[in-house]
Amino acid sequence: MKAVFFDLDGTLLDRETSINIFAENQYHRYYKSLRHIDKELYIYRFIELDNGGMVWKDKVYQQLVKEFKLMDLTWEELLADYVTQFRHSCTPFPNLNKMLNSLKKMNIKLGMITNGKEEFQQYTIDALEIEDYFDPILISEKEGIKKPNPKIFEKALHHLQVEPDQSIFVGDNPESDINAAKQSGMKSILKKTNGVICDNADFVIDDLKEIPIIIRALSVSN
Incomplete structure (x- = not known):
């Protein structure tokens, strides 16, 4: 060889550990907009929609915004947060x-x-x-x-x-x-x-x- x-x-x-850490951190970063949603539910739905990374996050966040009726938070904001902040949750x-x-x-x-x-x-x-x-x-x-x-x-x-x-x-x-x-x-x-x-x-x-x-x-x- x-x-x-x-x-x-x-x-x-x-990735499983990393995505869990990220989703929890994102919930806390946007708590003012997400506080009407149970934290565990937000994490669960994010991970479920992500489907092991097979679904890109534009689709994931569009669904979350619609499903949770987010009025003061756009899917574009959440996506930008994912792109820039996920690295801080990366776990080898x-x-x-x-x-x-x-x-x-x-x-x-x-x-x-x-x-x-x-x-x-x-x-x-x-x-x-x-x-x-x-x-x-x-x-x-x-x-x-x-x-x-x-x-x-x-x-x-x-x-x-x-x-x-x-x-x-x-x-x-x-x-x-x-x-x-x-x-x-x-x-x-x-x-x-x-x-x-x-x-x-x-x-x-x-x-x-x-x-x-x-x-x-x-x-x-x-």
């Missing part, structure tokens, strides 16, 4: 830096492939303070292609000048991460989140600290 590529949300970023999974440092000491090349809006994903990467570990960092909006399109995997491999069978991809989504990576010829590691299982993954982990162990084993076997 010469290279490890990572997804961001749900893989390096503990345990052992993130320890794992990355271990791979670096093994002379493993590291890359990132993440779907999402460029500015927002960059804010998250900055908040986690991990940018210097990765080259390349491919963000779908900037690249004009997104997972599971194989072209974004091919671009990452080409950048590091490594073959697919010399690389492994770590992600939490069975389709856009695991199956897409395997179709590109890469091995795959599923970061188990919220009980999601993928039978196609070569490896399944609960904790990021397991990744260097897998890479060492693969390097020996090859």
